[in-house]
Amino acid sequence: MNDATKDPAKAKRAPPKLTMMPTEDVGPPLVEIDGLWTKFGKTVVHQDLNLEIYKGEILSIVGGSGTGKTVLLRQMLGLEHPTRGTVKVFGEDISAAGADQLRAMRNHWGMLFQQGALYSALTVFDNIAQPMRELRALPEDVIHDAVLLKMTMVGLGVEHAYKMPADLSGGMIKRASLARALALEPQLLFLDEPTAGLDPDLSDAFVALIHSLHRELGLTVVMVTHDLDTLFALSTRIAVLAEKHVIAIGPTRDVLAVDHPFIKQFFLGARGQRALEVLDEHDEEVRQHEEDVQQQEQEQKMQQDRLAHERQDAPPDQAVPPEHAPENR
Numbered sequence: 001m002n003d004a005t006k007d008p009a010k011a012k013r014a015p016p017k018l019t020m021m022p023t024e025d026v027g028p029p030l031v032e033i034d035g036l037w038t039k040f041g042k043t044v045v046h047q048d049l050n051l052e053i054y055k056g057e058i059l060s061i062v063g064g065s066g067t068g069k070t071v072l073l074r075q076m077l078g079l080e081h082p083t084r085g086t087v088k089v090f091g092e093d094i095s096a097a098g099a100d101q102l103r104a105m106r107n108h109w110g111m112l113f114q115q116g117a118l119y120s121a122l123t124v125f126d127n128i129a130q131p132m133r134e135l136r137a138l139p140e141d142v143i144h145d146a147v148l149l150k151m152t153m154v155g156l157g158v159e160h161a162y163k164m165p166a167d168l169s170g171g172m173i174k175r176a177s178l179a180r181a182l183a184l185e186p187q188l189l190f191l192d193e194p195t196a197g198l199d200p201d202l203s204d205a206f207v208a209l210i211h212s213l214h215r216e217l218g219l220t221v222v223m224v225t226h227d228l229d230t231l232f233a234l235s236t237r238i239a240v241l242a243e244k245h246v247i248a249i250g251p252t253r254d255v256l257a258v259d260h261p262f263i264k265q266f267f268l269g270a271r272g273q274r275a276l277e278v279l280d281e282h283d284e285e286v287r288q289h290e291e292d293v294q295q296q297e298q299e300q301k302m303q304q305d306r307l308a309h310e311r312q313d314a315p316p317d318q319a320v321p322p323e324h325a326p327e328n329r
């Protein structure tokens with residue numbers, strides 16, 4: 001692994017290698033959307049939309065404003081129901097799930113809403129504690145430790161625990177919201193525009209944080225973002241929402257190669273070109289890193305072979321039996 005995961009600045013310049021491809025080895029999808037239609041009055045937002053999300057991926061959903069990305073996330077959480085079609089999460093049909101089943105599912109996912117959405121009347125501490133209090137019958141001292149741990153995990157100083165949301169900066173609100181989304185140690189994390197409104201440094205730091213959480217906790221992440229840097233830095237696959245359904249899905253480069261006006265406009269404008277150059281640079285860094293690792297392995301092997309030969313060639317009276325070698329005494 002290169003340093004990108006440790007250094008927020010590098011994380012932006014050097015996205016993680018796109019390793020996750022949905023194959024049969026990854027098991028059944030964690031989220032499975034089939035033939036989904038969403039209508040609000042006469043307005044059709046989604047039309048025959050299909051999407052599968054697999055364990056361990058960071059799937060990013062992109063699309064123009066108002067194409068129904070947030071609505072789609074809310075449907076995955078059972079907060080809204082499609083007009084037609086099914087949304088299965090952890091193999092269960094969300095629309096058919098009863099209150100108890102939905103509650104059980106909520107124990108395994110976390111959501112960071114587009115607007116941060118902390119309860120304004122609750123302190124940071126109580127906001128983060130809220131899912132633990134609502135969904136788990138945990139003693140208060142356990143909740144206390146868990147809240148402080150989550151705050152530390154997202155890089156939010158524990159001295160901010162008793163502040164009200166109105167007294168936090170934008171970056172701190174995002175971090176507190178992420179701490180709340182992680183409160184129940186979810187398998188599945190939904191992020192709606194996690195870096196929107198953050199300045200570039202905070203945005204880089206947030207990307208590095210999501211990247212390390214994904215790597216360390218093995219989270220599956222479903223993210224909506226307009227920010228190309230965030231998109232390229234984190235996504236293992238990208239799903240493009242246009243014409244009311246998913247018009248392209250796959251690793252970044254495969255999606256970029258799709259000939260569609262929205263894809264051209266979204267990815268290949270001036271911003272996209274800059275981000276693409278970054279992706280090229282990163283591919284070169286990954287290639288170079290792999291070459292270095294290979295070379296080191298070869299050198300190590302050669303050295304081991306040389307030592308083995310020297311031992312064989314040594315005269316018997318000089319050969320030291322391993323049990324008498326100084327390091328084994």
Ligand SMILES: Nc1ncnc2c1ncn2[C@@H]1O[C@H](COP(=O)(O)OP(=O)(O)OP(=O)(O)O)[C@@H](O)[C@H]1O
Pocket residue numbers: 040045063064065066067068069070071072114
């Ligand atoms: N409860 C609702 N009633 C009526 N229309 C709605 C409702 N919720 C969403 N919509 C409409 O559905 C469309 C999709 O909304 P959504 O918020 O999912 O867009 P989005 O892709 O997330 O956009 P953005 O990128 O701006 O966040 C919009 O036209 C919105 O006005």
Ligand SMILES: [Mg+2]
Pocket residue numbers: 069070071114192
């Ligand atoms: Mg939205």
